[in-house]
Amino acid sequence: RSQTDTIQARGALASSRANFIRVMGYAPENLPTPANTPVLPDTLEQAIEIALANNPGIISARNRQLSSEEDSDISFGQLLPELSLEASTSEQEGLGFAGNADLNEDQITLNARIPLYQAGAEYSRVRESKKRASQRKFELQDREREVREAVTQAWENWQTSNATIKSTQDSIRAAEIALDGVRQEQLYGARTVLDVLDAEQELFVSRVNLVRAERNRTVAIYNVLATMGKLTIHELGVETKLYDPKEHYNDVKYQPIGF
Numbered sequence: 001r002s003q004t005d006t007i008q009a010r011g012a013l014a015s016s017r018a019n020f021i022r023v024m025g026y027a028p029e030n031l032p033t034p035a036n037t038p039v040l041p042d043t044l045e046q047a048i049e050i051a052l053a054n055n056p057g058i059i060s061a062r063n064r065q066l067s068s069e070e071d072s073d074i075s076f077g078q079l080l081p082e083l084s085l086e087a088s089t090s091e092q093e094g095l096g097f098a099g100n101a102d103l104n105e106d107q108i109t110l111n112a113r114i115p116l117y118q119a120g121a122e123y124s125r126v127r128e129s130k131k132r133a134s135q136r137k138f139e140l141q142d143r144e145r146e147v148r149e150a151v152t153q154a155w156e157n158w159q160t161s162n163a164t165i166k167s168t169q170d171s172i173r174a175a176e177i178a179l180d181g182v183r184q185e186q187l188y189g190a191r192t193v194l195d196v197l198d199a200e201q202e203l204f205v206s207r208v209n210l211v212r213a214e215r216n217r218t219v220a221i222y223n224v225l226a227t228m229g230k231l232t233i234h235e236l237g238v239e240t241k242l243y244d245p246k247e248h249y250n251d252v253k254y255q256p257i258g259f
Contacts, residue, residue, distance in 0.1 A: 054229030061143040065136040072129035078122045082113040154223040161217035168210040175203035
């Protein structure tokens with residue numbers, strides 16, 4: 001059983017290292033345990049409120065809804081009268097038959113366009129845009145509910161991991177006391193060597209479970225941040241250069257070809 005557990009552990013380690021290299025670009029060597037973890041809100045309600053304001057999925061759905069509402073207004077505008085005002089001025093100087101001839105001309109034109117008959121095409125587009133706007137509204141509501149669910153699940157996983165760590169720490173202390181007692185009993189012949197090995201195995205399993213619980217808590221914390229829309233370089237304070245879209249725009253806006 002020990003040999004089987006060792007093979008499985010080595011396989012899991014190799015898989016984890018490969019995943020780390022794929023994400024980070026280098027092999028993990030002597031990685032320290034994170035000293036500090038991000039600070040989370042005090043309550044679940046605060047986390048949900050932050051998520052509804054910052055989650056990228058909600059922001060995207062909200063912008064799609066606003067865009068569809070603007071499209072609906074544009075479609076409806078095709079049914080309304082259209083007014084346009086044009087102004088022009090011209091000046092001419094030159095010689096004529098009787099001498100110098102100067103010509104100044106100013107013109108103002110007001111045009112009105114009133115749609116009378118469009119075969120129902122515009123009305124169809126208005127109805128279509130309104131239905132699409134209604135669809136985007138329901139999509140936003142659905143996305144908000146999904147985010148609420150995701151935040152709640154991540155929050156409860158975090159709370160569960162905290163409780164698991166506490167119970168596992170208590171289990172380790174109990175296993176240490178039990179192991180000490182079994183060793184004392186074994187010295188006086190009341191327990192066998194196998195009893196001592198079983199007690200040592202119990203303590204070892206508890207310590208392994210503590211490491212796993214601490215790992216799960218760290219992952220749960222970052223899952224909460226992700227659902228809140230706070231898993232960003234700026235929010236985490238990562239020491240790296242931030243991408244500035246304005247800088248890229250300024251580099252290409254005056255280029256004649258575009259690349």
